[in-house]
Amino acid sequence: MDILNDITVICFSPTHTSRTIAEAVAAGMNAARIRTVDLTLDRSDSPITVRAGETVVLGAPVYAGRVAPEAVRRLRRIQVAAGASVPAVLTVTYGNRDYEDALIELYDLAVSLGLSPFAAGAFIGEHSYSTPEMPVAEGRPDTLDLADARIFGGECARKLDSSGAFAPFHIKGNRPYKEVKHSGNQTVPETADGCPLCGECARVCPTGAVSIDLNARKVLTDPALCIRCCACVRACPAGLRTYTTPFTAFLHEHCSARRDPETFL
Ligand SMILES: Cc1cc2nc3c(=O)[nH]c(=O)nc-3n(C[C@H](O)[C@H](O)[C@H](O)COP(=O)(O)O)c2cc1C
Ligand code: SF4
Numbered sequence: 001m002d003i004l005n006d007i008t009v010i011c012f013s014p015t016h017t018s019r020t021i022a023e024a025v026a027a028g029m030n031a032a033r034i035r036t037v038d039l040t041l042d043r044s045d046s047p048i049t050v051r052a053g054e055t056v057v058l059g060a061p062v063y064a065g066r067v068a069p070e071a072v073r074r075l076r077r078i079q080v081a082a083g084a085s086v087p088a089v090l091t092v093t094y095g096n097r098d099y100e101d102a103l104i105e106l107y108d109l110a111v112s113l114g115l116s117p118f119a120a121g122a123f124i125g126e127h128s129y130s131t132p133e134m135p136v137a138e139g140r141p142d143t144l145d146l147a148d149a150r151i152f153g154g155e156c157a158r159k160l161d162s163s164g165a166f167a168p169f170h171i172k173g174n175r176p177y178k179e180v181k182h183s184g185n186q187t188v189p190e191t192a193d194g195c196p197l198c199g200e201c202a203r204v205c206p207t208g209a210v211s212i213d214l215n216a217r218k219v220l221t222d223p224a225l226c227i228r229c230c231a232c233v234r235a236c237p238a239g240l241r242t243y244t245t246p247f248t249a250f251l252h253e254h255c256s257a258r259r260d261p262e263t264f265l
């Protein structure tokens, strides 16, 4: 098997599971160089150009059975250099409920950007809404998931090496994609008393929804910007940031049976 030259992982991953998976897949691909372009905190519009000789691994979370809309917006910055054919491995990571049409949506997005997808996988990460009291896929991706991701990476590299690398392949999902119903009155994470205003929640927020009001000594969250990704909740060193949603109890009750990664080549 030839050694691939350059792999570029391009991801959006507020609570880091999508990035961990995409990087594990890349690690399994036996490349000379791997670089990660993490778009989670990058709100710029500047293009991300990929060139001949590169292989791309995309990583994005599933929100409501679709690719997280903020991930779609950021991945749209990818530009394939003129005349280049850039193979792409697609990965989505979901919180052990289901990924429905997310992988097929990521496929369509990749094709629309001029990439050449040849493999895809849906993996499991701890659910953004998981809490210590009501865990959902706690600790995932775990060692088994990461081993699966690396094995899948090896399969991707072998497929890329073979003559039929770009033959059409099946991916689970439907078109038109599942419709996402927006509930008008969504809550946002809250900060409990005693917050020392360290600013970590503002630093990790992908959309700039959090600000620190030093005069009022308060953490403010803009509901219009918040995507409920829970990055701020996970990152709060004092454990004072929480997000309360009835989904947590539902997921804990109905989506606790372990699901395993599914791959398509
Ligand atoms: C708004 C929102 C919607 C979500 N919808 C789903 C879903 O439909 N199915 C599922 O299994 N997990 C769902 N999740 C959980 C995430 O897909 C999961 O936690 C993923 O690992 C997060 O990726 P990240 O760590 O890269 O941010 C959702 C999470 C959020 C914040
Ligand atoms: S990360 Fe936690 S402790 Fe720091 S400002 Fe935000 S809520 Fe307060």
Ligand code: SF4
Pocket (backbone or CB within 6 Å): 014, 188, 189, 204, 205, 206, 207, 208, 209, 210, 221, 225, 226, 227, 228, 229, 230, 231, 232, 233
């Ligand atoms: S404020 Fe909202 S968008 Fe920002 S990190 Fe927290 S949950 Fe995510």
